[in-house]
Amino acid sequence: MSKDRYDLPCNIAQTLNIIGDRWTLLIIHEMMIGRTTFNEIKKSLTGLSSKLLSDRLKYLEEAGLIVSALYSEHPPRYRYKLTESGEALETVFNSLIYWGRHHLPKCYKKLIHASCGHEVDISYHCPHCQTNVDDLKVIEA
Amino acid sequence: MSKDRYDLPCNIAQTLNIIGDRWTLLIIHEMMIGRTTFNEIKKSLTGLSSKLLSDRLKYLEEAGLIVSALYSEHPPRYRYKLTESGEALETVFNSLIYWGRHHLPKCYKKLIHASCGHEVDISYHCPHCQTNVDDLKVIEA
DNA sequence: AATACTTAGTTGTTTTATCACACTCAATCC
DNA sequence: GGATTGAGTGTGATAAAACAACTAAGTATT
Numbered sequence: 001m002s003k004d005r006y007d008l009p010c011n012i013a014q015t016l017n018i019i020g021d022r023w024t025l026l027i028i029h030e031m032m033i034g035r036t037t038f039n040e041i042k043k044s045l046t047g048l049s050s051k052l053l054s055d056r057l058k059y060l061e062e063a064g065l066i067v068s069a070l071y072s073e074h075p076p077r078y079r080y081k082l083t084e085s086g087e088a089l090e091t092v093f094n095s096l097i098y099w100g101r102h103h104l105p106k107c108y109k110k111l112i113h114a115s116c117g118h119e120v121d122i123s124y125h126c127p128h129c130q131t132n133v134d135d136l137k138v139i140e141a
Numbered sequence: 142m143s144k145d146r147y148d149l150p151c152n153i154a155q156t157l158n159i160i161g162d163r164w165t166l167l168i169i170h171e172m173m174i175g176r177t178t179f180n181e182i183k184k185s186l187t188g189l190s191s192k193l194l195s196d197r198l199k200y201l202e203e204a205g206l207i208v209s210a211l212y213s214e215h216p217p218r219y220r221y222k223l224t225e226s227g228e229a230l231e232t233v234f235n236s237l238i239y240w241g242r243h244h245l246p247k248c249y250k251k252l253i254h255a256s257c258g259h260e261v262d263i264s265y266h267c268p269h270c271q272t273n274v275d276d277l278k279v280i281e282a
Numbered sequence: 283a284a285t286a287c288t289t290a291g292t293t294g295t296t297t298t299a300t301c302a303c304a305c306t307c308a309a310t311c312c
Numbered sequence: 313g314g315a316t317t318g319a320g321t322g323t324g325a326t327a328a329a330a331c332a333a334c335t336a337a338g339t340a341t342t
Binding site: 178179180183191192194195213216217218219 | 317318319320321322
Binding site for chain 2: 005006007008009010011012013014015016020022025026029045046047085088089091092093094095096097098099100101102103104106107108109110111112113114115116118120121122123124125126127128129132133135136137138139140141
C-alpha cells in the first residue's frame, strides 16, 4: 500500500515515494524496453531476488503504473505492461541517461536524434510561445 | 566509498548507484534551492536524521557532487555547495517535477516559462539540426 | 514413466540500511 | 550561568533487502 516515507509537500518527494524504492525504477525501465514477464525482468536485472520483484510488481500495480494481464490460466501466468503514467517516466529515464552520459566515468547509453545520429540535449518547450525557454522557473502550483 | 548496489552495464543503474539512496536526491535538491548548511538542510527535510545527513554529505563529497568549505575555524563549520555535476542533476529534478505534476493526485510544483508564465513541456533538442526532435532514440554508447 | 527444467512465485533466515534518540563541543544568547 | 544553536558522532532498535530453499503446474528429455 502507500508507504509515505517522505512526508514533504513536494512533487519530487511524493514522486520518489512511488518510484524511489530500490530496484523500482530499474524494473520499470526493463518493462519500457520491452520485457514483459516475470522471468524476463528478473533475468535482466542480476541481483534482484524473486521476492523483491514480486513485491515491487504488486506495489506498482496498486500505484497504477503497471497492469498485469493473465495470459495463461493453468498455471496462472501474467504479462506486465506499463500504463500511461508508467510510460510517462520516460523523461525521468532520459534525464538519468543524460546525466550519466556526461558525468559518469563510464557511459553505456546516449540519447540521439534518430534521423541524423547526433546527440541531443534536454530542453524545455513553451507551447504557448512555441519556443524553447532559457528562463525556466519552478513555482508552487 | 562506492557501493555498487546495482552491478549492471547501464547509465541508469550506475547513476542510481550514486544518487539512488534514500534521501540523497532530496538532500541535493535542498542544496539546489539554496540551503547550504547542515541544519538548514536538516530542518527542511523533516524525518531525516543527523546521522544519515552526515553520512550522505560525506558520500556525496567523495562522489564529487558537492564540496564543503570551512567558513568558521573554531568551531569548524562547513558550507556545502553543489559542484557542476551536482548542478547538472537539475534535469532529473525537472523530470520528476514534471511527472508529479501530471500523475500525482496532488501537485505542489510546476515548471513554467518565466517570461510568459505558461507551463512548459520537456523536449529534446538536436544542436546539429537545430530543431527539437520527435524521433529520440537511446543507443549504446 | 521417471527425471529434469521452466515459470512465477512464496516462505523463512541472515545481513544491511535506516531510524530514533542520546550525547559532545564550542560559541553565543538571555 | 543556564539555555539554545550549529554541526555533528555513537549506539541500539527496527525495517528493508539479500540470500536460500521450496512449491506447484506444465513442458521437455531420457
